[in-house]
Amino acid sequence: MDLTDISPDEVVYDLRFFSVNATILWTWIVMVLMAAGSWLITRRLSTGPEISRWQNLLEVIVSYTRDQIRQTIGESAAPYLPFLGTLFLFIAVSNALTIVPGYVPPTASLSTAAGLAICVFVAVPGYGIVNRGLGGFLKHYVEPTPLMLPFNLIGELSRTLALAVRLFGNIMSGAKIAAILLTVAPFFFPVLFSLLGLLTGLIQAYIFAILAAVYIASGEQATPRSSES
Amino acid sequence: MDSQTLIAITSILTAGLTIGIGAIGPALGEGRALAEALRSIAQQPDESGTIIRTLFVGLAMVESTAIYCFVVSMILLFANPF
Numbered sequence: 001m002d003l004t005d006i007s008p009d010e011v012v013y014d015l016r017f018f019s020v021n022a023t024i025l026w027t028w029i030v031m032v033l034m035a036a037g038s039w040l041i042t043r044r045l046s047t048g049p050e051i052s053r054w055q056n057l058l059e060v061i062v063s064y065t066r067d068q069i070r071q072t073i074g075e076s077a078a079p080y081l082p083f084l085g086t087l088f089l090f091i092a093v094s095n096a097l098t099i100v101p102g103y104v105p106p107t108a109s110l111s112t113a114a115g116l117a118i119c120v121f122v123a124v125p126g127y128g129i130v131n132r133g134l135g136g137f138l139k140h141y142v143e144p145t146p147l148m149l150p151f152n153l154i155g156e157l158s159r160t161l162a163l164a165v166r167l168f169g170n171i172m173s174g175a176k177i178a179a180i181l182l183t184v185a186p187f188f189f190p191v192l193f194s195l196l197g198l199l200t201g202l203i204q205a206y207i208f209a210i211l212a213a214v215y216i217a218s219g220e221q222a223t224p225r226s227s228e229s
Numbered sequence: 230m231d232s233q234t235l236i237a238i239t240s241i242l243t244a245g246l247t248i249g250i251g252a253i254g255p256a257l258g259e260g261r262a263l264a265e266a267l268r269s270i271a272q273q274p275d276e277s278g279t280i281i282r283t284l285f286v287g288l289a290m291v292e293s294t295a296i297y298c299f300v301v302s303m304i305l306l307f308a309n310p311f
Contacts, residue, residue, distance in 0.1 A: 005307075007308075068282075072282075162290075162293050165293070165296060165297060165300060166289060166292070166293050166296055168300070169296030169297070169299055169300045170292075170296060172300075172303070173299055173303075176303065203285065203289075204289075206285065207285060207286060207289040210282070210285075210286055211289070214286070
């Protein structure tokens with residue numbers, strides 16, 4: 001991927017039987033990495049006092065995610081943990097692997113970011129209907145007054161778009177600035193900006209998951225019982 | 230000067246102006262939000278977890294407009310439809 005490529009969607013690797021673009025290739029590699037890694041770690045789980053350090057790592061990640069979800073949504077985190085945990089872990093891993101040379105983060109493509117945002121857009125009514133029933137969920141669009149119906153609908157669409165563009169813009173800009181700096185001031189400044197890119201990548205993963213949790217919480221109850229606001 | 234050159238000149242100029250002007254507002258807003266967050270952490274250090282979490286979510290929302298400006302300027306430079 002060179003300087004003029006704005007998105008990894010266009011970079012195509014031609015293999016013998018099929019050609020695949022960089023987004024799909026690196027998405028699958030991240031997925032295989034995460035699935036194989038966690039399968040390897042959870043093969044021999046132990047509930048005693050002696051646990052392997054990898055199991056400890058996974059437990060820390062799961063318990064911290066569960067606490068954050070519980071503080072944001074205000075009730076038990078069990079129904080939301082798979083969805084929000086997957087969002088956070090996928091985006092965090094695919095952003096953190098930027099330090100691997102030759103790697104293109106799949107979240108630097110608007111397709112991936114839009115796909116993840118559409119998952120959140122579908123999950124908000126999904127969780128809302130399961131918890132409140134179809135009528136109860138549809139009623140929350142006309143709260144506090146039916147005059148708010150168009151604003152609520154437009155707000156839903158625009159915040160989904162904002163989720164996608166925020167993630168895409170942050171990650172793509174990190175990769176683009178690092179590439180531009182490589183041509184301007186090589187050797188030292190690109191390293192600093194790669195570090196900043198790592199930090200913003202992890203923060204964007206956290207923000208994506210927390211915003212998804214806030215949207216799901218606001219679609220579930222009349223006033224979100226979250227401790228932030 | 231043919232139309233292609235004119236479009237190129239306008240695109241480059243607009244890209245620079247977009248990101249230059251578009252970054253001012255969010256930066257000012259984020260600075261204010263950060264100052265308020267620091268003040269409230271100083272007043273209530275026990276709630277610093279909630280305050281920092283809310284601060285990050287708020288900063289992400291405010292940052293969105295700057296990101297939109299950046300995306301527009303990148304599109305003008307690298308994926309110009311003309």
